[in-house]
Amino acid sequence: MSLLRRRRAPSEPTLPPPSPPLTYGDGASPAASGAERDDKEKKAKGKKEVRARWSCMDSCCWLIGCICTVWWLLLFLYNAMPSSFPQYVTEAITGPMPDPPGVKLLKEGLRARHPVVFVPGIVTGGLELWEGHHCADGLFRKRLWGGTFGEVYKRPLCWVEHMSLDNETGLDPPGVRVRPVTGLVAADYFAPGYFVWAVLIANLARIGYEEKTMYMAAYDWRLSFQNTEVRDQTLSRIKSNIELLVATNGGNKVVVIPHSMGALYFLHFMKWVEAPTPVGGGGGKDWCAKHIKAVMNIGGPFLGVPKAVAGLFSAEAKDVAVARAIAPGVLDSDYLGLQTLRYVMHMTRTWDSTMSMIPKGGDTIWGGIDWSPEEGYECNSKKLKSNDSHVSQDSGSEKEKSQPNHINYGRIISFGKDVAEMASSKIERIDFRDAIKGNSLAHSNASCRDVWTEYHEFGWGGVKAVADYKAFTAGSMLDLLHFVAPKMMQRGSAHFSYGIADNLDDPKYSHYKYWSNPLETKLPHAPDMEIYSMYGVGIPTERAYVYKLSPTSECNIPFQIDASAEGENGQSCLQGGVFLVNGDETVPVLSAGYMCARGWRGKTRFNPSSIRTYIREYDHAPPATLLEGRGTQSGAHVDIMGNFALIEDIIRVAAGATGENLGGDQVYSDIFKWSERIKLRL
Numbered sequence: 001m002s003l004l005r006r007r008r009a010p011s012e013p014t015l016p017p018p019s020p021p022l023t024y025g026d027g028a029s030p031a032a033s034g035a036e037r038d039d040k041e042k043k044a045k046g047k048k049e050v051r052a053r054w055s056c057m058d059s060c061c062w063l064i065g066c067i068c069t070v071w072w073l074l075l076f077l078y079n080a081m082p083s084s085f086p087q088y089v090t091e092a093i094t095g096p097m098p099d100p101p102g103v104k105l106l107k108e109g110l111r112a113r114h115p116v117v118f119v120p121g122i123v124t125g126g127l128e129l130w131e132g133h134h135c136a137d138g139l140f141r142k143r144l145w146g147g148t149f150g151e152v153y154k155r156p157l158c159w160v161e162h163m164s165l166d167n168e169t170g171l172d173p174p175g176v177r178v179r180p181v182t183g184l185v186a187a188d189y190f191a192p193g194y195f196v197w198a199v200l201i202a203n204l205a206r207i208g209y210e211e212k213t214m215y216m217a218a219y220d221w222r223l224s225f226q227n228t229e230v231r232d233q234t235l236s237r238i239k240s241n242i243e244l245l246v247a248t249n250g251g252n253k254v255v256v257i258p259h260s261m262g263a264l265y266f267l268h269f270m271k272w273v274e275a276p277t278p279v280g281g282g283g284g285k286d287w288c289a290k291h292i293k294a295v296m297n298i299g300g301p302f303l304g305v306p307k308a309v310a311g312l313f314s315a316e317a318k319d320v321a322v323a324r325a326i327a328p329g330v331l332d333s334d335y336l337g338l339q340t341l342r343y344v345m346h347m348t349r350t351w352d353s354t355m356s357m358i359p360k361g362g363d364t365i366w367g368g369i370d371w372s373p374e375e376g377y378e379c380n381s382k383k384l385k386s387n388d389s390h391v392s393q394d395s396g397s398e399k400e401k402s403q404p405n406h407i408n409y410g411r412i413i414s415f416g417k418d419v420a421e422m423a424s425s426k427i428e429r430i431d432f433r434d435a436i437k438g439n440s441l442a443h444s445n446a447s448c449r450d451v452w453t454e455y456h457e458f459g460w461g462g463v464k465a466v467a468d469y470k471a472f473t474a475g476s477m478l479d480l481l482h483f484v485a486p487k488m489m490q491r492g493s494a495h496f497s498y499g500i501a502d503n504l505d506d507p508k509y510s511h512y513k514y515w516s517n518p519l520e521t522k523l524p525h526a527p528d529m530e531i532y533s534m535y536g537v538g539i540p541t542e543r544a545y546v547y548k549l550s551p552t553s554e555c556n557i558p559f560q561i562d563a564s565a566e567g568e569n570g571q572s573c574l575q576g577g578v579f580l581v582n583g584d585e586t587v588p589v590l591s592a593g594y595m596c597a598r599g600w601r602g603k604t605r606f607n608p609s610s611i612r613t614y615i616r617e618y619d620h621a622p623p624a625t626l627l628e629g630r631g632t633q634s635g636a637h638v639d640i641m642g643n644f645a646l647i648e649d650i651i652r653v654a655a656g657a658t659g660e661n662l663g664g665d666q667v668y669s670d671i672f673k674w675s676e677r678i679k680l681r682l
Contacts, residue, residue, distance in 0.1 A: 098632075098644070100202075100203055100206065100644070100647075101203050101206075101644050101647040101648040101651055102202065102203030102204065102205065102206025102207055102647075102651065103206055104648070105206075105207055105648065105651050105652065105655070106206050106207050110207050110651065110652070110655040111207055111208050111655065112204070112207055112208035112209045112213055112654070112655070113252055113654065113655050113656045114249075114252045114253060114254060114255045114293050114653075114654050114655075114656065115213045115214070115215070115245035115246065115249050115252065115254045115255070116204060116209065116213065116214045116215070116254065116255050116256075116257060116654055117214075117215050117217055117238075117241075117242060117245070117254050117255070117256045117257065118184075118187070118197055118200075118201075118214070118215070118216045118217060118257050118258075118259075119217045119256060119257065119258035119259065119262035119263075119265060119266050120186070120187040120196070120197070120216070120217075120218065120219075120221070120259060120260075120262050121221070121258070121259045121260025121261040121262045121263075121299075122221045122260060122261040122353055122354070122357075123145075123190075123221065124146075124187050124190055124196045124221075124259070124260070124638070125145075125146070125180055125181065125186050125187045125218050125219065125220075125221055126143050126145060126146030126147065126180065126181035126185070126186050126187065126218075127143065127144050127145035127146065127163075127178050127179065127180055127181065127220065127222075128141050128142060128143050128144065128178070128179060128180075128181050129141065129142055129144050129162060129177070129178055130177040130178070130179050131175065131176060131177035132162050132175070132176055132177075132178075133158070133161065133162070133175055133176065135155060135157075135158035135161070136155075136158055136162055139151065143181065144159060144162055144163060144178060145163065146181065146187075146189075146190055146191065147191065147192075148191065148192060149191065156343075157343075160343050160346070160347050161173075161176075162176055162178060163178065163222075163347055164346065164347045164350045165222055165223070165350040165351060165352070166350070167349075167350050167487060167488075168487075168491075169491075170223065170224055170227060170350070170352045170491045170495075171223070171227060171230075171231055172231070178220070179220065179232070180218045180219055180220045180221075180232070180234075181218060182216075182218055183211075183216060183218075184197070184201060184211065184214065184216050186216050186218035187216060187218065188201060190638075195630075195641065195642060196259075196638060196641055197216070197259075197641060199641060199642040199647065200257075200641060200642075200647055200650065201214065203647050203651060204650075204651060204654065207651060207655065209654075212248070213245070213249060215241050215242075215245060217234075217238045217241070217262075217266075219232070219234040219265065220232060220234070221261065221353050222350075222351040222352070222353055223351075223352060223353060224352035224353060224355075224356075224491075224492075224494075224495035224496070225264070225265055225268040225269075225353075225356065225495065225512075225515070225516055226268075226272075226495055226512045226513075227352065227495070229272070235269055235272050235273070235281060236281065238269060239269075239273055239281050239283065242254050242291050242292075243291065246290075246291050252293075253290075253291055253292055253293035254291060254292055254293065255293050255294050255296060255650075255653055255654045256292060256294070256295045256296070257296050257297075257298065257650060258295065258296075258297050258298070258300065259297075259298045259299060259300075259641065260298070260299050260300070260301065260586075260587075260637065261301065261353065261356060261357060262300075263297040263298075263299075263300025263301070263302060264300070264301065264302070264356050264357070264516045265516070266295065266297075267302075267515065267516050267518060267521070268512070268515040268516040270288055270292075270523070270524050271512075271515035271521055271524075272512065272515060273287050273288065274287060274288070274524060275510065275512075279512060280512075285524070285525050286525065286526075287524075288524035288525075288526040288529060289524070289525060289526035289527070289528065289529065292526065292529050293528075293529065293530070293653075294529065294530040294531070294532065294653050294659075295529070295530070295531050295532070296532040296534060296649075296650055296653060297531070297532060297533055297534060298534050298535065298640065298641065298646070299534075299535045299536070299584055299586070299587050299592060299637050299640060300533060300535070300587070300592055301357050301586075301587045301591050301592065302360075302518050302533075302591055302592065302594070302595045303359060303360045303361055303365055303366075303518070303519075303590065303591040303594060303595070304357050304358050304359035304360045304498070304591060305357050305359070305542075305586065305587055305588065305591060306359060306366075306412050306542055306543055306544060306545070306588070307357075307542045307586060308354060308355075308357040308358055308359075309358060309359065309412060309413070309477055309481075309545075310542070310545055310561065311348065311354065312348075312349065312354060312355070312358075312481060312485065312488070313413070313480070313481070313484065313559060314341075314345075314547070314557055314559045314560055314561065315341045315342075315344045315345035315348065315557060316341075316560060316561050317542065341557055342453055342557065345453050345557060346453050349453070349454070349485060349488045350488075352491055352492055352495055352496075355488070355489075355491075355492035355495070355496050356495075356496050356516055358477070358478070358481070358492075358496070358498055359412070359474045359477065359498070359591075360498045360499075360517050360518075360519055361474070361498070361499075361500055361519050361680075362473075362474050362475040362498070362499065362500070363410065363473050363474055363475040364500060364678065364679065364680055365474065365500075365519075365590070365594070365678055365680070366409075366410060366412070366473065366474035366590075367408075367409055367410025367473070367474075368410045368473050368475070369408070369410060369411060369424045369427075369471060369473055370408070370410070370424050371410055372407075372408065372409035372410040373590055373674040373675070373677045373678055374407075374409050374543070374581050374582075374588075374589075374590065374670075374674055375406070375407070375409070375677075376406075377407070377573070377581055377582060377670070379540060379572065379573040379580055379581075407544075407573055407574075407579055408420060408421070408544070409543050409544050409579060409581060410473050410474070410544075411471040411472070411473060411544055412472055412473060412474060412477055412543075412544050412545065413471070413472040413477070413480070413544070413545050413547055414470065414471045414472075414544070414545070414546050414547065415466075415467050415469075415470055415471070415546075415547050415548065415549075416470075416546065416547075416548065416562075417546050417562070417565040417574070419470045419471055420471070420544070420546050420565075420574075420579070424471075427470050427471060428470070429468070429469050429470045429471070430465070430468040430469060431469065432462075432465040432466050432468065432469045432479075432480070432483060433479055433483065435461060435462060435464075435465030435483075436461050436462075437457070437458055437459040437461050437462035437465075453557070454484065454485045454486070454487055454488065455484070455557060455558060458484065458558070460558075462483070462484070463549065463558045463559075465483075466480065466483070466484065466559070467549055467559075478498060493513075494513065495512070495513050496513055496516065496517070497513050497514050497517050497520055498517065499517075499519070499520060500519045500520065500680065501514075501519060501520040501521075504520070504521070504522055504605055504606070509521060518595050518599060518600070518606060519599070519606070519680075521606075522605070522606060522607070522608055523600060523606065523607045523608075523609065523611050524609070525608070525609045526609060526611060527609045527610055527611065529611050529612075530611065530612050530613070530614065530653075530658065530659050531596060531600065531611055531612070531613045531614075532596070532613070532614045532615075532616055532649075532653075532659065533592055533593050533595070533596035533597075533613070533614070533615050533616070534616040534617075534618070534646055534649070535583075535584050535587060535589070535592040535593065535616075535617060535618070535635075535640070536583075536584035536585075536617070536618050536619075536620050536634070536635020536636060536637070536640045536643075537582055537583065537584065537589060537617045537618070537619055537620065537635055537668050537669045538582065538619050538620035538635055538668065539582075539583060539584055539585040539620050539635055539636060540573075540575070540580035540581070540582075540583075540585070541580060541581055541582065541583025541584060541585055541586065541587065541588050541589075542578050542579075542580065542586075542588075543578075543579050543580060543581040543583075543588055544578075544579040545561055545577060545578055545579070546561065546562045546565040546574070546577040546578075546579075547559050547560065547561060547562060547577075548560060548561075548562040561576075561577040561578065562577040563576045563577045564577070565577040582669050582670075584620075584635055584636060584637045584640065585636045585637050586637035587637060589617075589669045589670075589671050589674070590671070590674055593615055593617075593669070593671040593675070594671070594674075594675050594678070595613075596613040596614065596615050597613075597615055597671045597672055597675045598672075598675040598676070598678070598680075598682070599675075599680070599682065600613045601613050604682040605681075605682060606682070612659060614659040614662070614664060614665055615665045615666070615667055615671065616646070616649055616662070616665070616666045617666055617667050617668045617669060617671075618633070618635045618640060618643050618645055618646055618666075619633075619635060619668045620633070620634060620635030620636065621633035621634070621635075622634065629642075630642055631643075632644045633645070649662055
């Protein structure tokens with residue numbers, strides 16, 4: 001049995017008793033010690049294997065987790081700290097902050113008097129969806145433009161489809177209704193943390209303004225100006241609201257504050273409100289005199305902007321050209337169906353409003369192949385002034401110039417840096433206007449199949465004809481756009497005009513397409529009204545471009561800015577294929593200031609009732625530290641809306657001051673000298 005102990009055989013020798021096991025200092029035997037060493041080695045090996053299996057995904061997750069943890073910790077601390085702490089830190093670093101304009105003027109005894117009307121510009125007003133296709137389910141009354149732009153990332157192609165207008169009518173596509181957001185929230189912030197009108201509204205509130213004395217004249221900035229009335233009756237609503245503001249505020253006239261393209265829109269409105277119904281508002285010739293105290297235009301592109309030409313021609317501007325140079329082909333690639341620039345071109349060419357900013361006045365205003373009003377401008381000059389309270393007259397000089405500068409700003413588009421710089425007598429040009437466009441571009445590359453642009457039907461014959469013309473001025477620019485985008489320009493020509501009127505009494509100028517061009521229309525009969533041009537200076541601003549032909553793979557947009565074109569030294573006016581001039585980063589000084597400096601100054605054929613005009617320039621000063629945000633002395637096109645000096649000027653006028661009370665003109669640029677070089681009959 002297994003349970004019985006087995007007896008040892010007698011013959012089996014006896015063995016000595018086992019000696020006690022050897023021990024070491026810790027009492028472990030050699031065998032046990034070896035086993036432990038084996039275990040330790042296995043564990044160490046296992047750890048190494050674990051470390052070897054650590055992947056990039058693990059690292060990314062770890063990094064994201066750390067970032068989220070830090071973010072939530074900072075957010076908790078921010079919400080837990082006293083409300084005065086950020087200001088305390090800022091003042092500890094930068095010194096005491098000045099009082100906001102509203103607080104400062106409240107201490108001086110200013111109070112709300114004249115109702116205020118805000119007229120937003122292009123892209124700054126919110127748009128929301130009221131009707132859409134199946135891909136937009138769940139977006140009813142959600143913002144497609146402005147706000148967080150969340151739908152751009154979630155469903156970009158659906159977003160482009162709903163933000164585009166009908167290519168034939170310039171109105172809503174079938175089954176789509178996108179409408180402007182109403183109220184002050186329509187354009188107080190463009191995106192979270194990025195203010196537009198919010199700072200000005202807050203400062204007006206300091207002296208007593210509230211929603212019943214302020215009105216945001218929101219409109220669908222994609223439409224042509226007259227079509228905002230045809231589709232939404234926006235012009236009629238503006239008229240009614242201004243009349244209501246005057247009637248409910250003791251008969252005090254309104255102060256209108258347009259920004260950017262809003263200046264052109266309100267110029268159109270002032271002619272519309274006078275014109276008889278049904279095309280106009282039927283207010284009569286004295287409507288503006290009865291209802292408007294002042295029009296204070298901020299960054300108004302009265303004569304257009306060259307930047308609009310680049311956008312319509314190749315869906316570019318300086319920043320896009322730099323991005324394409326850093327990452328060639330990314331914006332034009334077919335990877336994942338992005339085709340970014342082609343979608344942008346397809347969408348923006350349906351927005352008729354963009355054509356309102358094509359340069360007006362032709363070569364007379366913007367210069368020809370051999371001259372421009374800004375000739376001699378030196379980009380290297382550095383302004384040292386502060387704009388807090390300085391008032392100056394035109395000095396006749398743009399500050400000290402280090403060397404003569406001869407730039408052909410009149411050549412808005414040049415194909416090649418050599419063409420932009422050489423004498424006109426050496427340029428061999430072949431007229432493109434009657435050229436045969438040739439075969440479609442789309443057959444040569446599959447990436448052209450999805451996003452239709454007018455370049456699909458352009459052909460290499462048309463591409464070559466445009467490039468062979470070499471240089472385009474403001475006069476030939478219209479012919480160029482008609483050649484490369486005939487469908488777009490056919491719509492645009494029905495709503496906008498870009499010439500100079502010979503006889504403003506000609507009945508043809510009663511048509512609405514002339515009303516937003518200050519060179520083809522008269523100001524209203526309102527001798528007591530004031531008009532201000534308020535804009536930033538001291539920032540390099542796009543004025544002309546050096547172009548080249550795109551690689552054949554980029555078949556839908558065969559032209560692009562040559563970002564490799566640079567000046568002879570690092571401080572030249574030519575940077576990244578763009579010639580720069582003085583302005584607010586978007587609107588050149590010439591466009592923002594000419595009409596108030598000369599075209600409307602005194603009694604002219606464009607200003608028969610001698611409305612007083614003032615120029616208020618704000619010399620750009622960037623924020624000293626990151627804690628200042630976008631700065632309180634900025635002259636940039638949108639950031640100027642937070643400029644304390646500009647806000648103070650607006651509040652003073654709204655409280656009853658006149659341009660003379662402000663000190664008249666405030667000028668830092670050469671706008672008066674440049675205006676005198678323009679030979680325009682006044």
